[in-house]
Amino acid sequence: GAVVSQHPSRVICKSGTSVKIECRSLDFQATTMFWYRQFPKKSLMLMATSNEGSKATYEQGVEKDKFLINHASLTLSTLTVTSAHPEDSSFYICSARYGQLYEQYFGPGTRLTVT
Amino acid sequence: GQQLNQSPQSMFIQEGEDVSMNCTSSSIFNTWLWYKQDPGEGPVLLIALYKAGELTSNGRLTAQFGITRKDSFLNISASIPSDVGIYFCAGRNTGNQFYFGTGTSLTVIP
Numbered sequence: 001g002a003v004v005s006q007h008p009s010r011v012i013c014k015s016g017t018s019v020k021i022e023c024r025s026l027d028f029q030a031t032t033m034f035w036y037r038q039f040p041k042k043s044l045m046l047m048a049t050s051n052e053g054s055k056a057t058y059e060q061g062v063e064k065d066k067f068l069i070n071h072a073s074l075t076l077s078t079l080t081v082t083s084a085h086p087e088d089s090s091f092y093i094c095s096a097r098y099g100q101l102y103e104q105y106f107g108p109g110t111r112l113t114v115t
Numbered sequence: 116g117q118q119l120n121q122s123p124q125s126m127f128i129q130e131g132e133d134v135s136m137n138c139t140s141s142s143i144f145n146t147w148l149w150y151k152q153d154p155g156e157g158p159v160l161l162i163a164l165y166k167a168g169e170l171t172s173n174g175r176l177t178a179q180f181g182i183t184r185k186d187s188f189l190n191i192s193a194s195i196p197s198d199v200g201i202y203f204c205a206g207r208n209t210g211n212q213f214y215f216g217t218g219t220s221l222t223v224i225p
Contacts, residue, residue, distance in 0.1 A: 006157075042205065044158070044215045093140045093157045099206075102207050106157035 003027050004096050006107035013114055014085055021110045023094030029074035030094045030096035034104060035067070048075055079092045084114040117146035119206055121216030129224050134191040136219040138204030148206035149178050151200045152218075158203055162189070195222045 003026040013019050023033060027114075032051050036044040048064075050056035050071035058064045066088075068080040081088055093110055095104040116220050121138045128134060138147070146165055150158035164180035164187060171178055175192045187204055204216035 004157075041220075043217050046213070046215075091155075095157075101177055102211075102213075103163050104205070104213070105147060105160060106150070107152075109155070109157045111155070 002105040004105050004107040006094055006110050008110060009108060010111045015085055015114055016083055018080055018082045019084055019112060020078055021092055023077045025075045025096045028098045032099050033071055033077040034096050035069060035079050036096045040095060069086045086114045088104050089114045119204055119214050119216040122220055123219060125220040127222045128194055130194060132150045132194055134221060136202060137186060137188045139186045139218045140206060142208055143184045144206035144208050147180050148205040149189045150205065151178060152203060153200045182188055191217055195224050196225055199223050
């Protein structure tokens, strides 16, 4: 149980274009979803927290107009990187939690490369 | 944001040896979680701890929630090659904020 999927697993895009990453909880309803960014050999950096049906809460220093998060249902959250630049290249990972549990279950991650 | 101090940063051990790593915080935590991440994958939850002093096992893995509520330990017994990866601790503080540790990279030499 508690399986989270992400799509796509890898994406290469040109500078200036936008990319959408989907995060789905497959066997549970996620009350909260989280988006992280991870640089090589570094820990996870929380970008934003989203609850279904409400606006995401962004961490300090994360541009909400650049990283658009939509949490339209209890099983789907999307992250759109708008007007991507090479410095946005990174590993993006989502996680989800349900009910009153504080455990976060992670997706497999999406490797974004902006050329 | 705050990050938890995790040590050691990396470990190189022989197959069969036991492993111990820990995570410390300057503030009190209500939840400790331990994850393992393989290259190019998302972290996988290993153990969750909710009470001070709690000792929980998952196969060869054992984790403890420190009595002071400011630290946690993860032990791996009789390591095998597939234990290779990066181990992260994560904690939830009294304000319900989550923080991740800096990670411990484990290499197991056959």
